[in-house]
Amino acid sequence: MKIQEEVKKVVKQAIAKIAKHGKIKQILWVGAGGSFGGFYAANYFLQQEAKNIFTAMYTSGEFIYAAPKNLDQNTLVVLCSMRGTKETIAASQIAQNAGATTISLYVEKSALLDYSDYQIKYESLALDESRIERVNSSIGLCIAMNVLNEVEGYDNYAAAMAAFADLDPIYRRAVEYTTPLAKKWAELNKKQRTIYVIASGPAYGAAYIFSICNLEEMLQLNSPTIHSYEYFNGPFEVTDKGKSIFQLLATGKTRPEDERALRFEQRFAGEKLYVLDGKEIGLDDLPEEIAPYFNHSIFSSILNNVYMRELSYTTHESYLTRRYMWKEEYK
Structure with missing residues (x-):
């Protein structure tokens, strides 16, 4: 079924x-x-x-x-x-x-x-x-x-239900497209201890999981999750050429927030600024009226299975290791 x-x-x-x-x-x-x-x-x-x-x-x-x-x-x-x-x-x-x-x-x-x-x-x-x-x-x-x-x-129910059948093919193509890019990103960040992840709207949940589950839990790196709009209400003050910033560009209504953040980052961040664009990983293959709602499913899977893994391979740290989880009591 x-x-x-x-x-x-x-x-x-x-x-x-x-x-x-x-x-x-x-x-x-x-x-x-x-x-x-x-x-x-x-x-x-x-x-x-x-x-x-x-x-x-x-x-x-x-x-x-x-x-x-x-x-x-x-x-x-x-x-x-x-x-x-x-x-x-x-x-x-x-x-x-x-x-x-x-x-x-x-x-x-x-x-x-x-x-x-x-x-x-x-x-x-x-x-x-x-x-x-x-x-x-x-x-x-x-x-x-x-x-x-x-x-x-x-109104878009039929189109949305049909789109679920397209998710896996979109994801498989995105894995092929992003793997060489992720290898370069991982090599550039292999000694980085803090990676800022910035996103908004339908991609914010994927950014949150990338920070707390992938980078912090699995690789034991510091990783604040920052909303693209809230970036300008404090966090942008830490932006400099030595920081590692991972910016997600969502498809949908809130994309201008991400683009605004990116414009600032491009002015003041350095070579460790990285952009993952939903339009480049296949979300534009879905009908415009429903595509934004599938940002999370595609972004989160790519971040976990491509970017987190490549950083793990580069740092020689197994993403299966934990310091406390399943080892210490935390009642």
Whole structure:
């Protein structure tokens, strides 16, 4: 079964369950680390397209301690955890106890499924054989599009569903295109201890994951994530020719913010300024009205599987090593 069909079926069931108590009023996206960041695409889509459905993202820990007061039977909570992070399991319990309907995304079965009304298995983007339409960020986006279409209608629904079949071919071409570029970038940055990652709009989530999951967690490098507009409200003061800056140029409405940041960077940064443009990695192959919403799925996969890996190879540091994760207690 195509992932679009699987998601559509689950969403219809979830909406029908909620309809017993009235209309759905909000969707809350809950996860930890990359599972949290992967929901940026879905959340961004609903912020742009939904008229009456509220949307918000919560880290699993924050949801445990500070779940919103309006969490109730008219809420859909979508959770994600690859292996069953304990805080995400606890968050799912809280959601169900409040009467909310829950959908969980998972790779390995865990106790999370015991506290989920519906489940969808996804494929890890870190595995070369995984198809991009089946990674967590793509499935989250597909859920958001289907909920909107069921509840309010979505004019571009057919085009969006068709686009999921194009994601993996676009990604494979982008890997081929970016690999030699990433090798040069990695060689230039092999002794760099801090890499600034800058983005906005539909690409900001990919920048966030690249910083915290790829560069900081996997390579133990310092990596602030900076919004392209907020760059001019403080962070641009540290720009100089010795800094390593990785600028994402998104496709879509917020691209002028990225371009503005880039113009300044080109004036004051040095040879370690690097630009990854969504137009160059295939996002323009999708219809203009839906292409921005797929920025995350393509950018995040390329950043993890090409740029992070090449930097790891160049520095001779295995991206599978950790200092604290899975080794030390951090209750």
